[in-house]
Amino acid sequence: MEVSGKAVIFGDNVNTDVIIPSKYLTSLDPLEMAKHAMEGLDPIFAKKAQNGVIIVAGRNFGCGSSREQAPIALKYAGVKCILVESFARIFYRNAINIGLPLFERTGISKDIEEGDILTIILEEGKVVNRTKGQTLYASKLPDFILEIIKDGGLIEHLKK
């Protein structure tokens, strides 16, 4: 299974308050959440992400609150995959549980530039940078996590 999109770059310690600010947490509608994705850092992110993007960022991505609205907002805004140096643990589990692919690789935020076209082969953690003609390998996901993501999330996985 593979996903593709344009790279959008963020820094270290991107927290869930900037991914979706608290004031929008009263909605249970994923499309409503998506409108405010990354609003704390980039108010027009939702528009940029519409055609499919890959977030590339530094260390501790998704730190802060346990709000699952954060990965939901990103997924429904058009984020196909997240590639970072490291994840905060609750965000990591939440993203898996809602079926948003994500990978870790040391130094990744320096290897990829804004706008690079990327394709990720989920099974291998293989990142093909079509703009630069480079191939990188991120840490592979354990099989049971890969299965959850491929099924579209924990609930869909459990139903199977």
Added chain:
Amino acid sequence: MRKLEGSSERLLESRSNRTVTIEAQRTMNITEKILAASSERDVVKPGEIVEAKVDMAMINEITGPLAIQTFKKIGTEKVWDNQRIVLVLDHQVPADSVKSAELHKIMRAFAKEQNIPLLYDVGDGGVCHQVMIEKGHVRPGELIVGADSHTCTYGALGAFATGIGSTEMAAVFAAGELWLRVPSAIRIIATGSFHKFVTPKDLILRIIGQIGADGAIYKAVEFAGPGIDNMSVSGRLTMCNMAVEMGAKTGIVNPDDLALEYVKNRTNKSFKTFRSDLNAAYEKTFEFNVDNLEPQVACPPSVDNVKPIKDVEGVVINQAFLGSCTNGRLEDLKLAAEFLEGRRIKRGVRLLVTPASQEVYLQALENGLLEIFVKAGAYVCNPTCGACFGGHMGLLAPGEVCISSSNRNFVGRMGSPEAEIYLASPAAVAVSALAGKIVDPRSFSEA
């Protein structure tokens, strides 16, 4: 032949006994012991994945409705155990909008439908973590999950507690268990004794400043040493509460007589206490001597941007917030009142005081603290996450500066992304509100 079979059985038996003995000799820290017990294993090691049985599961109205919605998608009719689920309304109470009111309604309806008695509605409880602790829903040795990142607070009472998301909570509601990777542990030993007006908040800020916002990702952080032994339960709660701010899976303290007494006064349920073996393994051990500790402050825009407060003295503030699951307990309010009694805050500054729970509110009332606050010009709010959550009250305008006793100073956390938040102790919040600018509590007391 029969004899041989018998002896080989005995041999196997004795081998397996020996295995058990050898395994049992393997030392474990408190986190490993709790995860081993909850997954019905003798021994666990860092990195192993275990299926752990959940003792208590908590949701609030921000993460809960999503969990409830997802639980319904699973198709299981009844929750796994209606006595082990706690629902708390705290983030936006009383409802500030129709949308919030709808979330509250979903929580109430779920409690009714599933016959869950432990619903803390508006007026019953307060901030979820304080409610969990003071209502006796946290007991040593238990495995507790909460759909809130500050669930790690409960480690102060010797439980393994961690934050999870809504989907995972839905699965817990259905099955009563979840997978967990056994974390490696960092031990933090606090030695020495605190100077006057230097608090556990200053210590945890100092620790986060050194270890970093991602320095303990996926790890358990165990607090130990005489500095912790001599600390109140309230102080230990503050320390464990902020473990997640360095990425930790949980913060934990080995339960001692003080912790056990606290718990026994609040529950009649039995529990099993675990303590780290003396020679248990840790990935790293850090030592902090609190003899030399000064009041600290986490400067914007991150929790690990920590400095001695004297380095930022004079920063003009617009708002001061005293409250939250970090520092909204009676001990915190008392400390602030020491400075505020008989004084008035600086004109033009807003001081919001938000007791962490109805119980704290009542104690503050009975102790005369609320009168001190009101006379000092503070605005006393109802128990809620309130200004810390930045959802429905006490929000900051662009360019404003707030000093807060809470746990996060992220960009936009308390309102405008162009506002700035400094995190400090209740003492620092109080003196800064009086001065209208950031002040070291020690210099204030000398003045």
